[in-house]
Amino acid sequence: MGETLRNTICRISQEHIEKNNGTILGECLIDGGRVRGTVPDIPEHPGIMESPMSDLAIGYVACGHALAGRKPILVVRFQGFNWFNIIGSANYAAKSKEMSGIPCPIFIRSVAMDGGFGPVASGSHYGLIYRMPGIKIAAPSTPKEYESVWNNFIETNDPIYVSEHRATWDIDYELEDSIEKKADITILSISSTRLNALNAKKRLSDEGITTNLIHLPWIKPLDLNKKNDLILESLLDSKYGGLVTEGDYPAAAAKNIAYDLMHKTGKRVYALGLEEKTAGFAPHLDNFPATPERIYNKIKEIVCE
Amino acid sequence: MNSSDTKHYSNLPLFSKEETLEMFRRMCDIRNFELYVKQINDKGLIKAPIYLSLGQESIPAAVSMIYKNPAIFAQHRCHGYYISYGGNLEELADELLHKPTGCSRGMGGSASIQSPKIRMFWHDGFMGSNAPIAVGYSEAKKYEKVLAVMGDAAAEEDYVIGGAIPWAASKKLPVLFLIEDNNLSVMTPVEKRRSWRTAKVAEAYGLNSVEISDDPWEIMYNVRELSKDLPALMNIHTKRTVSHNGSDLIKNSDLDRFSLTKQELEKLSLKKEVEEIERSSESFMSDLWKRRTEN
Numbered sequence: 001m002g003e004t005l006r007n008t009i010c011r012i013s014q015e016h017i018e019k020n021n022g023t024i025l026g027e028c029l030i031d032g033g034r035v036r037g038t039v040p041d042i043p044e045h046p047g048i049m050e051s052p053m054s055d056l057a058i059g060y061v062a063c064g065h066a067l068a069g070r071k072p073i074l075v076v077r078f079q080g081f082n083w084f085n086i087i088g089s090a091n092y093a094a095k096s097k098e099m100s101g102i103p104c105p106i107f108i109r110s111v112a113m114d115g116g117f118g119p120v121a122s123g124s125h126y127g128l129i130y131r132m133p134g135i136k137i138a139a140p141s142t143p144k145e146y147e148s149v150w151n152n153f154i155e156t157n158d159p160i161y162v163s164e165h166r167a168t169w170d171i172d173y174e175l176e177d178s179i180e181k182k183a184d185i186t187i188l189s190i191s192s193t194r195l196n197a198l199n200a201k202k203r204l205s206d207e208g209i210t211t212n213l214i215h216l217p218w219i220k221p222l223d224l225n226k227k228n229d230l231i232l233e234s235l236l237d238s239k240y241g242g243l244v245t246e247g248d249y250p251a252a253a254a255k256n257i258a259y260d261l262m263h264k265t266g267k268r269v270y271a272l273g274l275e276e277k278t279a280g281f282a283p284h285l286d287n288f289p290a291t292p293e294r295i296y297n298k299i300k301e302i303v304c305e
Numbered sequence: 306m307n308s309s310d311t312k313h314y315s316n317l318p319l320f321s322k323e324e325t326l327e328m329f330r331r332m333c334d335i336r337n338f339e340l341y342v343k344q345i346n347d348k349g350l351i352k353a354p355i356y357l358s359l360g361q362e363s364i365p366a367a368v369s370m371i372y373k374n375p376a377i378f379a380q381h382r383c384h385g386y387y388i389s390y391g392g393n394l395e396e397l398a399d400e401l402l403h404k405p406t407g408c409s410r411g412m413g414g415s416a417s418i419q420s421p422k423i424r425m426f427w428h429d430g431f432m433g434s435n436a437p438i439a440v441g442y443s444e445a446k447k448y449e450k451v452l453a454v455m456g457d458a459a460a461e462e463d464y465v466i467g468g469a470i471p472w473a474a475s476k477k478l479p480v481l482f483l484i485e486d487n488n489l490s491v492m493t494p495v496e497k498r499r500s501w502r503t504a505k506v507a508e509a510y511g512l513n514s515v516e517i518s519d520d521p522w523e524i525m526y527n528v529r530e531l532s533k534d535l536p537a538l539m540n541i542h543t544k545r546t547v548s549h550n551g552s553d554l555i556k557n558s559d560l561d562r563f564s565l566t567k568q569e570l571e572k573l574s575l576k577k578e579v580e581e582i583e584r585s586s587e588s589f590m591s592d593l594w595k596r597r598t599e600n
Contacts, residue, residue: 023445049444052475057437057468064441067426072445088464092429092438099412100419100427 006037006169008143009109012150013073014040017047020154023065025049025058026075035077035111036169055081059088066093066104071153076110079125079163080117086110086129086161093159094134103157107150112247113166114192115288118281123274124191124289126163127252130220136160137219137253139191141168142175145217152224163219165192165247177227178213179234185299186212186234186242188257190219193245193273193290200295209303212238219253222260232265240302241267247289249274272298314522319529324370326578328521329570331366333586335385336563338394341594342384342401343552350598351401355415358385360546363562364485365389367524368452372481372532375452377425378439380432381416382485386454392420398597433459436469436482443478450479450535457540458490460503470538474510479535481528482507486542491549507538514538519562522569 003011016022017040029035029050030043042048051058058074065072076085089106096104112124126137136158140146153160168191175194178201189197194215201211212234218224225231235242242261244254250273258269272290279287288294320328339357346355358365365385379386387397393408400407400418408418409427419427426442428435432455439453453469460466460482473480484503488495507514513534515527519541531537544560547553570579 052468052472054437054464054468054472056464057440057472060434060437060464060469061441061444061472064438064443065445067438068442068445068449070445087431088434088437091431092434095429096427099417099429100409102419102421102426 002172003143004170004172005141005143005146008146009038009164009169010040012147013038014042016071016073017045021047021070023047023049023070023072024075025051025062025065025072026077027051027053027055027058028077029075035075036166038109038169039075055084056087059086059090060092061088062106063088063092063096063104066106066159067096067102071105071107073107073109076108078122079110079112080120080122082110082125082128089159089161090129090132090135094132097157098134104159105153105157106159107153108159108161109164110161111164111166112191114247115279115286117279119278123279124163124165124247126161126219127248129161130252130256134159136221136224137163138217139163139165139219140217141165141191141194141215142171142173144174149217163191167192167195175215177215177230179230180210180212181237183210183212183234183238184303185209185240186214186231186238187295188214188216188231188242188244190216190244190246190253192247193295196290196292197245197295199292200299203292203296204299209299211299222257231261235261235265235267235269238267241265242269243295243298243302244269244271245290245295246271246273249276270298270302314520314526319526320522322575324525325522325570325573326575326582328366328370328525329566329579330582330586331369331389332362332521332563332566333582334590335362335366335388337586337590338388338397339384341590343547345401345594345598346552352403353414354550355401355552356382356550357547357552358382358545360562361385361485361487361519361543363519363521363566364483364524364541364543367521368483368528371525371528372452375424375450375481376439376442376446377423377452377454378428378435378442379425379454380428380435380456380459381430382456383418383428383454384415386452387418387420387423387425390423390425392418392423392425394593395597396420398593402597432456433462433465433469436465437472439480440469440473440478443473443480444476448479452481452483454483454485456490457484457486457488457495457503458498460484461499466503466506470507470512470536471510473536474512477536481532481535482512482538484538484540486540487545488542489549502540504538504540512536512538514540516540517542519543521566
């Protein structure tokens with residue numbers, strides 16, 4: 001058994017403050033359980049900077065850390081907080097290199113979970129930042145993927161928004177793409193919906209529907225996945241085109257990815273994410289991303305159309 | 306606070322003749338640079354919004370005399386700080402003329418100028434965002450001295466009055482918050498916007514703070530005192546003589562700080578030196594703008 005994603009995040013963060021003079025900035029970093037064990041257990045380290053509850057200022061303060069050369073990790077405990085927390089990062093950090101030639105590299109760890117939190121706090125909200133040029137977006141779900149995203153951050157000077165999902169923190173294995181010749185459909189999957197897609201794929205296979213599954217740890221730019229040829233070949237070879245699955249509302253990332261791929265392949269590519277409704281707290285009023293059931297149903301609908 | 310009827314700091318033996326004249330030279334440089342920008346803008350050569358500091362020259366000139374070598378986080382009305390702290394004037398002129406040789410390669414225009422040479426960082430256009438960035442910079446640089454400049458309206462932003470200022474207070478960061486208070490948010494006066502005074506709120510957070518006029522000697526005196534124990538906040542009342550954006554003159558009969566400063570200097574028997582500074586500054590800026598507009 002390998003290192004879990006949780007431990008990978010914690011180890012990388014600790015190395016960053018101990019060896020790179022980096023900082024970790026966020027609200028309730030230590031006393032609330034170290035963001036479920038992903039923040040290093042060295043509370044007195046000066047590189048760990050507890051912030052006041054200053055949701056609007058914190059993104060800008062992180063920009064100050066970045067301009068000072070500390071390459072901050074900004075921890076946003078719930079992606080719903082993005083509506084306040086990432087304003088500074090999205091507007092200043094993303095534009096700094098183009099505006100001034102001075103990079104403003106921030107590693108934004110923003111945590112999602114699916115359902116159970118009503119209309120606030122949880123869910124994936126990377127769509128908010130998808131429209132902003134100058135910032136990369138990733139949703140690594142395995143230890144190696146996370147290392148790869150982190151290495152990109154260290155090797156470049158770009159701000160990166162990292163959509164983490166609690167459901168993936170215990171993963172201690174890698175997720176491989178699954179490709180067959182003449183598949184019925186190709187699933188391109190993001191974040192926790194990758195696990196859901198695996199589940200749906202198995203169920204569809206039992207019914208004789210073959211699916212290719214391609215994992216997308218990088219959401220923007222898609223090229224960073226280094227799978228362009230694989231994606232295009234798989235789509236062109238798939239009888240019914242493709243389906244992009246994600247945990248956010250599909251109006252931003254999933255539909256954009258599908259749009260680009262349709263133009264490149266001439267194949268129909270669908271998008272499946274949250275439903276267009278507000279989640280309630282009662283279980284029957286919740287709003288989940290592309291669940292195994294919804295992926296299964298959508299593919300059945302496409303194949304039987 | 307807007308009147309000239311303030312304590313006569315110029316008469317106190319607080320600053321040398323050389324310091325006083327250098328402060329005035331900086332006021333002249335800002336004024337003359339901005340007057341040429343106005344001329345050029347009036348001719349239609351500038352195709353983007355401009356934010357001039359005419360009438361407010363005393364603040365950057367005086368602050369830069371005392372608060373030396375900070376990292377500078379200003380916002381859209383910032384030519385005065387760039388000039389006073391020694392930014393490259395040719396690059397600033399080129400920036401306003403949209404040239405690739407500008408200090409922000411033409412990307413920043415008047416509102417987002419920068420200068421790595423003097424550690425002046427660009428601004429993103431959200432009023433007051435420079436304050437929390439300044440706070441973060443100071444915190445991450447292990448308590449390096451910074452200057453955060455904004456207007457009276459930007460100071461109201463929640464990430465300033467409820468974010469950056471208390472953050473600096475809690476962590477005892479060496480930040481000087483400077484509010485250029487012309488009592489207007491574009492055209493809306495303070496009393497229509499809020500019931501509190503920025504300096505009082507800062508004081509409640511534990512900052513040393515003052516609310517003063519833009520008399521340059523009063524500014525220099527207070528910067529010197531406040532910078533002994535940062536963070537601190539200065540709310541400086543001032544009057545601009547041009548519109549919020551652009552180069553239209555506005556009626557401003559009740560205060561002309563530049564003339565008042567000259568009068569004070571004459572009382573100090575420095576009339577001859579003042580005339581020489583004015584002449585050389587005007588000549589320098591004339592040559593500068595001639596060169597930049599010929600290219």
